[in-house]
Amino acid sequence: MIKRDNFRFYNSESKEHQLMKKYVYDTFIASNLYKNVALEYDLGERIADVYLKLIDGKEVVVECQHSFITPEEIKGRTKFYNKLNMYVLWILNGKSFKKNPRNQEKIVFYTHEKTLFYLYRERVYYLNVSKDGIEGSIYPLYFTPYFEMNFNNFTCKKRYFKGMRSTIVGEIPNYELVFYENGYKITRFKDKNLKFSCSKEMMQFLLDYHHQYNSTSKKKRSRSRLKRIPLKDIIQTFKGRYGIYxxxxILNNRTVPIDDIKYCKDANGFYREYILFDKKVLKKHSFD
Structure with a gap:
């Protein structure tokens, strides 16, 4: 591996930005996945924070963003690097935008984060940095609308909060990159798609529930091909890892092939929302 370290401090540059660049540079150096890793790589009109070159010849610029930036600036810089046939990876300072590597509810979703959310297929990458140093490592956040479900004996009240979001933290398994083009040349880490993971786990949960019901129920089994489970039970099971929305x-859009969501009477005579599903249909469906 060729290492180029031309680290320079500028009077106008914040300490947080300096620390971000150095951390990202050191991280990619330590990964031993890249032919060339350079810090503050001079491209004429711009100096890239971190530059990577892969063995197959692909070139990458990593932009470390500590302060607020407009969507137009993000798109402009990305286009500049793309014209040089370079892919771009953006990493924001989570501290600057009140983001943390954990699931959070009812948070502000800034316009530049929204831009990156669409560029990076429903995720944004962060590194939390203060003047005292680096806190943790790079992490992805997935954004969903902030959504409340209040269950009572008669109904489930659902409410969306305009302009607010919930975040679900993902995990970066290593520092390999994935490349794609969506009007821009973009690269991202190989973190899992959380919608895929949640759908797969939810389908297995329903199959296990069906098996447990058949094994423990002393009641006469219904001839119906459909089994039911309270919507509340599923939401409570998965909200700790994946939030509520x-x-x-996934259920409402039938990503997991359920039959229906409808109100049914429970054992106490109250109407509750239930998920109706067919084991045979679930077993035929695959997320692999």
């Missing part, structure tokens, strides 16, 4: 969206 994503599991509900």
């Amino acid at each position: 994503l599991p509900y969206q």
Whole structure:
């Protein structure tokens, strides 16, 4: 591996930005996945924060963003690097925008974060940095609408909060990159798609529930091909890992092939929302 370290401090540059660049540079050096890793790579009109060159010849610029930036600036810089046939990876300072590597509810979703959310297929990458140093490592956040579900004996009240979001933290398994083009040349880490993971886990949960019901129920089994489970039980099971909105969206959009969501009487005579599903249909469906 060729290492180029031309680290320079500028009077106008914040300490947080300096620390971000150095951390990202050191991280990619330590990964031993790249032919060339350079810090503050001079491209004439711009100096890239971190530059990577892969063995197959692909070139990457990593932009470390500590302060607020407009969507137009993000698109402009990305286009500049793309014209040089370079892919771009953006990493924001989570501290600057009140983001943390954990699931959070009812948070502000800034316009530049929204721009990156669409560029990076429903995720944004962060590194939390203060003047005292680096806190943790790079992490992805997935954004969903902030959504409340209040269950009572008669109904489930659903409410969306305009302009607010919930975040679900993902995990970066290593520092390999994935490349794609969506009007821009973009690269991202190989973190898992959380919608895929949640759907797969939810389908297995329903199959296990069906098996457990058949094994423990002393009641006469219904001839119906459909089994039912309270919507509340599924949401409570998955909200700790995936929040409230994503599991509900997966069920409501039939990403997991359920039959229906409808109100049914429970054992106490109250109407509750239930998920109706067919084991045979679930077993035929595959997320692999």
